[in-house]
Amino acid sequence: MSPLTAKAIQSQKTVARILTATAHLFVNHGYHGTSIAAITKAIGLTKGALYAHFSSKEDLLLALIKQFEMEFLDQLIAEVEDVKGNALDKLHHYFNFAANFAEKNRELCLLATIISAEFSGAGHDRFDSEFRRIYFKYARFLRRIVEEGKLQGLIDPALDTHTAAYTIIAFHDGVLLQWQRSRDVLEGPVFVKTFRQLLFHGLGMKNGAQDA
Template sequence: MARQLRAEQTRATIITAAAELFDRHGYESTSLSDIVEHAQVTKGALYFHFAAKEDLAHAIMELQSKASHEVTNDLDGRDYSSLETLMRITFGIARLSVEGPIPRAGLRLATEGAAVRPPLKHPFMEWQDIATRKLTGAVKEADVRPDIDVEAVAKSLVSFFVGTRVVGRSLEPVAHQPRRLAEMWHLTIRGLVPVTRRARYLNLAARLEREMRVA
């Protein structure tokens, strides 16, 4: 049991070290030797858990997917409207990226074209599915205009969401993510939500930004 626990701790240490380096330098610019040095483990320990760098990338993306699902499932179980749930999901996923290197690395791996092995879905496709489902619900609940192309809006929203982080990585600290996300929602709400319901969701975007900054 003690040996199994040490092995699990070593695996977690390697994954965290790899995530920090992938997030900081990118997948292609990070070598296994870099990860061994950063994790302060032997090459034998690394190869015991991961046969190749691709396996490490996949493990990180699996953890990112699991964390995103947990955020989504938790919010799906609450008594929020579809649009509020979608907004809270985006802030929840963004909060993961602010707080930990693994979600940040997962996002960078996804934007750099790291291979995603089935049955794991590409995170952007997962997020598009969530957005499509919630926007469809929001149309039925009259929180979003009925004349929108739900699929097109879902794709654009995910691109906007991912773009705030990709651009921000080069220009500003990750701590600015709440502000960028609030700006994204302010623009989206003004374009999609009927005037009579707009104030509610603009206020929600501002509140979620404040809560994310405090957390």
């Protein structure tokens, strides 16, 4: 498939370096807050080199979104759907995967969350449709699990499946964002554990919480 010439290998490596640096800058300074000059400076290349590999700044973000989709979302879905067990087992596996990925690849993991917030009402056709697609796929995946959990009597059937799926995503995104914001006042493992407990059991006592 790919010619393994020395040039081609170097090209691949350069592309990877560009994407890593760009993800880092996009996540920490935003899309508009990151200049092409800042990216090239971060990896010790010139603009000419960057534009030999990517046709535009837009193209850079689209490549990162694709990377997020393939390395995080698609991988997540594939792994979780292979889990032998009930819906709650799958959700646990979901959080395990997400926590592991976030630890090793925090910036890519945060990319969709942060950048989609920046463009939330921008009317940028290309980005909008990509983010929409991603979150739709994400929600469909969770919808299936929630539906399954309801059938297994593990998830409250009073919950609207569609909305619950989006709310789980929202919780996850919120936790990621808070982790990025307040890493210095939070302990990772405790945070993950708290997140888990709140999502599965809520605030109340585990053995039959009373309502207000």
